[in-house]
Amino acid sequence: MQLTRRPRRAALVVHVVVSVGWLGLSLGLLALSIAGYTSGSAAVAEASYRSMKVFTDWLILPIAFTTLLSGVLLSLGTVWGLARHRWVWIKFWLTLIATTATVFSLRPAVNSAASDAIARVPVEAGQDLLFAPSVSLSIYLFCTVVSVLKPWGLTRRGRRLREARVAGGAADRKADRAAGGRTDRKATGRTDQKAAGQTGGVPGGVSARTKIAKAVDVPPVAETV
Structure with missing residues (x-):
């Protein structure tokens, strides 16, 4: 099912806004984790x-779930499809991996680090909080570049769909030509019948009256009599 123009634009705006927000949020988390790990101050x-x-x-x-869902909606609701083009397919899996890592890895590590910092004990998850935002930031930058450049062409499924569409179009054109030929022949037949009726049923434009006159060697009577 293809999205109409207004819903497609709305979904695109939402997707771009939350994607850029996720990128900025990852950059902010990385900056905060660097400050917390390298400051040497318990208060910082x-x-x-x-x-x-x-x-x-x-x-x-x-932001993560909205990015994932809006991307899937745009893929399925436009000509790009979810598994037709390599860049869409790769971006989907990277976003899914990043969302899963955020839920099951980043949030628990941040909660643990915040608890340790509040208790004024050494933060055990400090190095992990340097690594996770760095990886997520790299993923989001890569996805942004891929969304702009749209590289790598079609997937195997996309090529099959394109070949099926081309074959279906060729069959439709062949059927249209065949139907047009039958229509032309019918029109030609109706024209010949009409012309034969106008000439007294004798092909070639020679009337029956003229043929009889020639047979008895009498000058033909004018056709208008």
């Missing part, structure tokens, strides 16, 4: 990890 570490917890609790999950 606490402030950094508590800020990260606010972002992961309130923002990152809605």
